[in-house]
Amino acid sequence: MVLPFAAPRTPGVLSWRGRAVAVLDLGELLPGGEPLRAGTTRARTLVVEAATCTLAIPVDVVREVHEVGPHQLRPAGDGARHCTEEVSLLEGVMPVLDLASIVDSVLLEETVLS
C-alpha cells in the first residue's frame, strides 16, 4: 500500500507473512528505470534481509540465484553510486548493488527531510 509523504525510493509497504515490509523501488535508482506507480507492482518481489532491515524489492525477472563469497567480489571499475563492487559469474561480470548504502541514504534523506 502507498504511504503518504513517503520518499520516492520507498513509496510504500507490502504485507508479507503478517508483517509490513518496506518496499524499495529500484526503478528510481537504476539508469533507464521507471518508478513504480501507486497500485502496481512487478512480476516478482524479492524479499531480502540486509543489515537490520527486511525489504521487499519488486523486480521484473529473477535470472539466477547465486551464492557469492566475499573473495569473488572486486571493486567496480567505473564506481557508480551504490555499486562499488562487481562479481564475475558464468553469464558475465555483474555489478553488485549495495543495499546497505541505499538504506543508509534513504534514512539520511528522511532525516534531512524531517
Next chain:
Amino acid sequence: MSVATEGAMVPARDEDASLDVLGRLSLRAKLVVMMASLLAAVVVFLMVYFPRRMELSSRESLQRRAEGVAVLLAGATAPGVEFDDANSVQEQLDNVRIMSEVVYAGVRSPSGAQLATYHPELVPADVPVKLTGPVLVYVGNVLRVDAPIRGKSGATGALTIGFSLSELEREVQGNRVTVMEVCATLFAIGLLVSFLIGTLLVRPIRRMRDAALRIAAGDLSQADLSVESRDEVGLMARAFDRMLHSLRELAASADRVAHGDLVGRLEMEGSVAAAFNRMIEGQRAIVRQIGETSVQLATAASEIYASAQAQQATATQQSAGVEEASQTMQSLLESAAHIAESARGVLANAERTRETTDGMSKRFAELTGHTNRIAELLEVIREIADRSDLLALNASLEATRAGEAGRPFSLVAAEMRRLAERVTASVQDVKSLVSDVRAFGSSTIMSAEEGRRLAESTTESARQITLVTQQQRTGTEQVSQGMRDITAALTQSVAAASQIRASTEALKSTADRLAQMVGRFRIDGSEEERSAD
C-alpha cells in the same frame, strides 16, 4: 314594349296588304277602277236622291192641282148649286170627266145625302160634311180632296174628288228608267274613256318595260324608243334612251376589255363609269401582277421541281439509312437478349457467392471461438509455467541455503526454470500466432462481409440489369416499330415527292400557259400588242 310594337304594327300590315292588292293591278286597271268608283258614286247618288226628289215634287204638284181643281169646282158650282136640284149638280160634276186622273167625285148636301156622283161606287161614305177649307187625304192609291160647297140657301155641303196616283207612279217610274239609262251611258262612256287614256298612258311604259327586260336579258342592240310626247312619260322615255346609249358605250368598252384591250378609258361621268374605269385600272394592275406572278410561279415551280427531286433523292438515302438503323436495332435487340442471359447467369453466381460467403463467415466465427479457447488454454499454460518458475526459483533459493548439498538440486531447479521460461516464451509465440490468426480471421470475416455485400449489390445490379435490359428491349422494339413507320412514311414521302414533281411539271406548264394568256392583254398604250409566244 312588345305589346305596343305589335299594336303599332298590325294596322300597318293591313295597310300593306291593301297596298299590295292595289300594287298588283296594272296602271290601266287602276285608272279604270278609279273611274268606275267615281262613276259608281255618281250613279248611286242619282239613283237614290234624284227619283225621290222627283217623286216629291210630282206629288206636291199633284196636291196643288187637286186642291186647285177642288176649289175651282166648288167655286164654279157654288152659285148654281141647289141642294134640292140634284141634276144641276150632276151636270156640274160631269165636267170633271174630261180630267182623266179623276177617279171619282161626289157632292153631298149639308145633311150628308149624296146629291150627285161620278163613279158613285167608289165614293166613300164616311166623308165629313162640316168643312172650313179643302182637306187632302191619301186613301190607298187615291188622293181624296174634300172641299166645302156653299149653297144658295147658305147651307154648306161637301165636294169630294178622288185623284188617281197611278199617273204619278208612272211618272216616277219613267223618271227612274231615264235616270238609269243616263247612268248606264255615263258609266260606259267613263269606262271607255278611262280605258283609252290608260292605254295611251301605258303603251310607252310597256315599250320601256319590254326594252328594259331585253336590256336585263343583255340585249342592247334594240332601236331607240323614240317617244315624241312631251309629258312625263316622254321625258322618261328620252332618259331611257340616254341610259341605253350609255349602256351601249359601256358594253362596247367591256367588249374591248374582253378582247384584251385594257388601254382605253370610258369617257363618261358618273359613278358607274368611274367604277368601270377603276375596274379597268384594277384589271390592268391585276394583269400586270398576274404576268409577274406567272413568271415568279414558273420560277418557283422550277425550284419546287428541283427541291422535289432533291427531296426524293434525300428520302431514298434516308430510307437506306433507316434500313441500316433498323438492322442495328435488330442486333441491339439480340445484344439485349444476350445481356439479359448473362445477367441471369451473374445473378445465379452472385447468389452462390453469397451463400458461400455466409458459410465462410460461419466457419470463421467458429474458428474465432476456437482461437479464444486456445488463448484461454495458453493463459493457463503460462500461469502454470510462471508458477513452475517461481517454485523453481524458491527451490534454487532453498538449494542455495542448503549449501554444498543443495547444489545438484539447484542445478535441477535452474534447469526447471529454464524449461518454464522456454514454455513461457513458446506460449508468448503461440499467443502472438493465435493473435495473428484471430486478426486474420476477423479481417477475413470483414472481407467475407464485404464479399457478401458485393454479392448482394451484384445481385441487385444483375436484377436491375435484367430490368433495364427488359425496358431496353421494349424500347428497342418500339424504336424498331418507329423505324418501320419511318420507312413507310419515307416510302410515302418518296411517292409524294414524285407526285410533287409531276404536279410541279404540270404547274410549270400551266404557269407558262398563264404567262402566254396574260401576254394577250394590252395594258400599255405605247406597247404594240404582243404576239402570243
